[in-house]
Amino acid sequence: MPMTREAKFARTLVELADTLVVGFDVVELLTVLADRCVDVLEVDAAGLMLVASDGNLRVMASSSEAMRLLELFELQAQEGPCLDCYRTGKPVVNQDLAVTNGRWPRFTSEALAAGFHSVHALPMRLRGAVIGALNLFHVERGKMRQVDIDSAQALADVATIAILQHRAALQAQILNEQLHHALNSRIVIEQAKGIIAERQHLNMEQAFSTLRSHARNHSRPLVEVAEAVIDGSLSTSSLHHTGSKGRS
């Protein structure tokens, strides 16, 4: 017995969730999404565009690698339903290409030449943030059923949440690494100060100014000089304290 649409849809959600658990990969997630739109929602082609850091839409995944289809996505960095959908954050659905000629002249003629007659774009958005659009194509003219539009939007929503979560996690990871780096840098500098203070009979302030003037005079980062003092590659006898000597 063939699977019902509901069962296929449910299976697709599980499949999307699975791609999130093991080694998240945006392209893989979006490729699964594009493929399932074709399988489950009976569209003829599907693709996903995400906005890049330069503010332009880039094609991230496509249900087919056919050059004509890929070109249709590429084109939409300039004009087309995806760009409109991305800019407004609203769905652009049931566009009959036979009658939209004025809206997207270049996109429309290329799409018709590729054999498509109906096109839809659904926003990938979470609250205020729109990060891209899901693009669906039909060969036949005619309207997509609302239930199918809703299903496609639901799949796009799942992918959007996953991508935004992943970005937030990456950002947090980078900041955390910077934090630990800052903490470690400071520790290394304090340790080097102690070494210089002991070797040259200086107080901590004098030891620090010795370390800092060496770094400045040799145009090396302070942390790097401190590390060199600790690992012994920079002998403390080559460091010179310029102010008055004294024991703290």
Added chain:
Amino acid sequence: MAGGERRLRILDLLIGCGDTALCTSRLCEVCAQVTGMNGAGVMLMSGEVPRGSLCTTNEVSDAIEQLQYVLGEGPCVDAYRQDWPVLEPDLANPQSPRWPAFCAQAIAAGARAVFGFPLQIGSVRLGALNLYRDRPGPLTDDQHADALVLADLVAQSVLVLQANAPANTLAVELEAGADLHYALHQASGMVSVQLGVSVGHALVRLRAYAFANGRSLADVAESVITRTVRFTATGDEG
């Protein structure tokens, strides 16, 4: 109380209380106040070891942080390592035998119940929030829920503040009330020269000396820096 409402109520306390946008100087006070505890502290960890504390509300919470820093054991260290809240409602009668050195000294310092909550954002771990009370007893569900929200907000605040700091530098807002044991690291550098050993080894010797003489690590570090304690290969002289 709904989760969103709880978060808003706590955010309200954290935002705009004076000097900085996120109220870092009062971060720990807010944590203690919201949960109705006697005190709170925020410990930063890196790798598997404590790095120091961002803030503490009073001497007892400071002692709890210092003990975990020196001993490398305790509820915050475990909360961080296990990615899970670690609750000890009665240090005098622990539910499972753990942290033998920590428990006795934490009680002596004035704590009876200690609760550690990991500071984490997704898989990113920063440290732990530590709450204490001078009487035994578990957290109520409400206090527990508040602590989880607080830990999340503190973790986010730390990263947001650090985001604006220059490379290799700790954000000034974080630095302000923090105890990151700078004197101890200076002393480690000095002792490494005195003994001709690595700074890591020197730190171990400092810890051993503090433990053997019943002195705090900060106190010993200060003595080394002021040159009233000197380490020699044959033994330590005062």
